[in-house]
Amino acid sequence: MTDFDYALDLQNVSFSWHKRQAPVLQIAEWRVEPGRRIFLHGASGSGKSTLLSLISGILVPASGQIKVLGTDLTKIGGMARDLFRARHIGVIFQQFNLLPYLSVEANINLAVKFGKRHGTNHNDIGVLTQRLGLDRSILTHKAGQLSVGQQQRVAVARALINHPELIIADEPTSSLDSDTRDEFMRVLLESAALNRTTVIFVSHDKSLGHYFDQEISLHDLMQAGESKA
Amino acid sequence: MMLKLAIASLWNRKLTVTLTVLSIAVGVFLLLGVEHIRSEAKNSFSKTVSGVDLIVGARTGPLNLLLYSVFHIGNASNNISWQSYREFSQKPEVAWSIPISLGDSHKGYRVVGTSRDFFEHFHYGQKQNLAFKSGRAFDSVYEAVLGAQVAKTLDYQPGQSITLAHGIAKVGFSKHDDKPFIVTGILAPTGTPVDQAVYVSLAGIEAIHINWQGGVHIPGRSIGAEDALKHDLTPKSITAFMVGLNSKISLFSLQREINNYRDEALVGIMPGITLMELWQMIGALENILQLISILVLFATLMGLSTMLLASMKEREREMAVLRAIGAHAGSLFFLIEIEALVVTVTGILVGSTALCIALLTARTELSEQYGLFIGINPFTPLTFQYLLGILAVSFILALLPSISAYRNSLGSGLVVRT
Numbered sequence: 173m174t175d176f177d178y179a180l181d182l183q184n185v186s187f188s189w190h191k192r193q194a195p196v197l198q199i200a201e202w203r204v205e206p207g208r209r210i211f212l213h214g215a216s217g218s219g220k221s222t223l224l225s226l227i228s229g230i231l232v233p234a235s236g237q238i239k240v241l242g243t244d245l246t247k248i249g250g251m252a253r254d255l256f257r258a259r260h261i262g263v264i265f266q267q268f269n270l271l272p273y274l275s276v277e278a279n280i281n282l283a284v285k286f287g288k289r290h291g292t293n294h295n296d297i298g299v300l301t302q303r304l305g306l307d308r309s310i311l312t313h314k315a316g317q318l319s320v321g322q323q324q325r326v327a328v329a330r331a332l333i334n335h336p337e338l339i340i341a342d343e344p345t346s347s348l349d350s351d352t353r354d355e356f357m358r359v360l361l362e363s364a365a366l367n368r369t370t371v372i373f374v375s376h377d378k379s380l381g382h383y384f385d386q387e388i389s390l391h392d393l394m395q396a397g398e399s400k401a
Numbered sequence: 402m403m404l405k406l407a408i409a410s411l412w413n414r415k416l417t418v419t420l421t422v423l424s425i426a427v428g429v430f431l432l433l434g435v436e437h438i439r440s441e442a443k444n445s446f447s448k449t450v451s452g453v454d455l456i457v458g459a460r461t462g463p464l465n466l467l468l469y470s471v472f473h474i475g476n477a478s479n480n481i482s483w484q485s486y487r488e489f490s491q492k493p494e495v496a497w498s499i500p501i502s503l504g505d506s507h508k509g510y511r512v513v514g515t516s517r518d519f520f521e522h523f524h525y526g527q528k529q530n531l532a533f534k535s536g537r538a539f540d541s542v543y544e545a546v547l548g549a550q551v552a553k554t555l556d557y558q559p560g561q562s563i564t565l566a567h568g569i570a571k572v573g574f575s576k577h578d579d580k581p582f583i584v585t586g587i588l589a590p591t592g593t594p595v596d597q598a599v600y601v602s603l604a605g606i607e608a609i610h611i612n613w614q615g616g617v618h619i620p621g622r623s624i625g626a627e628d629a630l631k632h633d634l635t636p637k638s639i640t641a642f643m644v645g646l647n648s649k650i651s652l653f654s655l656q657r658e659i660n661n662y663r664d665e666a667l668v669g670i671m672p673g674i675t676l677m678e679l680w681q682m683i684g685a686l687e688n689i690l691q692l693i694s695i696l697v698l699f700a701t702l703m704g705l706s707t708m709l710l711a712s713m714k715e716r717e718r719e720m721a722v723l724r725a726i727g728a729h730a731g732s733l734f735f736l737i738e739i740e741a742l743v744v745t746v747t748g749i750l751v752g753s754t755a756l757c758i759a760l761l762t763a764r765t766e767l768s769e770q771y772g773l774f775i776g777i778n779p780f781t782p783l784t785f786q787y788l789l790g791i792l793a794v795s796f797i798l799a800l801l802p803s804i805s806a807y808r809n810s811l812g813s814g815l816v817v818r819t
Contacts, residue, residue: 228725230724230725250729250730251729251731253730254727254729255727255729257725257726257727258727259725259727263725263726265721265722265725268718268722269722270722271409271410271722271723272413273410273412273413273720274406274409275408278409282406282723282726283726283727284402285402286726286727286728287726287727330726388789
């Protein structure tokens with residue numbers, strides 16, 4: 173998976189929820205080099221989450237090409253897209269990342285199973301959670317019993333467990349207070365840097381921008397497309 | 402993995418899931434219970450009497466005669482005279498006959514006055530003879546033979562002395578305690594009402610009623626057991642008698658003769674035919690019961706589908722998380738189906754277990770009160786077909802929530818749209 177020039181390569185992408193509706197998202201071109209940490213901001217409802225769904229292969233565009241890590245997601249089937257996501261993309265949500273009725277370890281293990289990474293064992297999970305500043309004893313706790321801050325870190329652990337080349341985070345800090353937020357950002361970006369993982373981080377909170385290599389607004393991204401088109 | 406996930410997710414909703422499991426258990430209990438009792442009752446009834454060509458009693462409904470003479474259910478409306486019995490039992494076409502005299506009891510078990518011919522000629526099941534587990538048939542007036550269940554329940558051995566009570570209530574007030582009987586033999590179990598009765602000679606029945614009139618003990622006219630033997634102990638009447646013929650050809654003519662008998666109003670019935678009439682009567686009721694139990698089960702499976710469908714809204718988050726970590730939409734479809742099947746299988750297990758326990762508890766009651774001998778194992782190849790059917794219906798009804806999960810997960814993105 174090293175034979176690609178761009179971690180992300182979008183061309184003439186257009187998406188609408190229903191066929192006859194006007195597209196809610198149009199991007200003529202967007203390229204991200206591997207290992208870059210991108211901060212994507214925009215007003216709520218501007219289509220940030222939709223864009224992330226397209227990149228992760230959960231939604232497919234009406235037209236255009238979405239190349240992730242060299243693989244064109246529009247050219248492969250649904251099952252292949254799902255497996256691709258499981259193995260190569262780590263996803264972190266705003267909150268409720270975990271299944272509350274499973275233990276922390278079972279939650280992380282679920283990602284391992286879906287990614288079919290049979291080599292990953294109990295110890296790998298323990299090492300990773302420790303590196304993220306969580307006590308190993310937390311692994312046996314029910315995810316629903318953890319604080320929001322702890323849950324978000326477990327979410328990072330789960331996103332990283334399959335050693336993905338790309339991490340997508342959708343407002344992961346919006347339910348955290350400022351202290352835990354800074355800690356979360358440090359942990360996330362340090363872990364990403366370790367494997368030169370590309371990070372696409374979405375938020376409407378521009379004060380987080382200084383953590384990243386590049387800040388870009390979704391509005392500009394779509395405008396650029398229009399002016400080019 | 403999906404099975405583990407399904408179980409964990411169900412466990413997370415244990416209250417609604419438990420209620421659904423219980424409702425399915427009730428449905429399964431009802432369906433299998435009705436089916437089991439239906440087939441067992443038929444089986445038990447039809448194997449009760451075999452090889453008897455005619456049963457003759459005072460004129461009454463054929464069903465009534467069959468029920469009181471063979472199944473010991475209900476009471477005879479009238480007796481028949483000894484002369485009538487003598488006349489018919491000595492006809493050339495009659496191979497053997499068994500007189501029956503009912504009306505007394507021992508600790509709630511019916512006492513049957515009969516002759517030694519009973520042990521020789523009565524058949525049950527597939528033309529099986531009665532056999533003695535221990536001891537021998539009665540010889541003299543104050544001797545008795547016990548059915549297997551009577552001896553087992555009361556823990557009697559040959560040599561035991563018992564007193565008979567007048568009437569058939571479990572607690573008899575008027576007892577024939579001046580004339581005790583000695584148990585001489587115990588019959589091997591048959592799984593028919595034979596097990597539930599005490600057998601004595603007709604002379605014995607006659608002896609204990611010598612100083613009785615109209616069912617009441619006449620005071621001041623007490624006649625001791627030894628003195629009674631000096632009386633003529635030929636009965637004046639009996640309740641009914643069973644007939645075996647030399648040849649089936651004479652069956653209908655003898656039956657006609659009995660039914661047209663001038664001296665006394667008699668009726669002769671063919672037990673097999675009367676049993677069939679009984680089943681025809683009960684058949685309609687049976688079908689309704691079965692239909693109801695199927696509908697009840699269907700309703701509970703609809704309830705299961707509703708429960709799953711109603712939970713889909715609150716589980717959108719769960720589904721989105723699973724999708725994000727790489728589950729495909731098909732996996733979510735199967736997750737819901739697996740949940741439905743887990744709930745159904747649990748319901749089946751709970752319902753079947755409850756049924757086995759219920760049968761185990763009720764079998765004594767059923768055999769003693771209704772002459773029904775029900776096996777405690779409700780599982781037959783047919784039952785398993787039913788259970789497979791239940792699983793199939795459950796799968797089909799769960800398609801609705803499963804397809805809903807599938808479509809939702811395809812149609813929405815990473816974030817739940819609200």
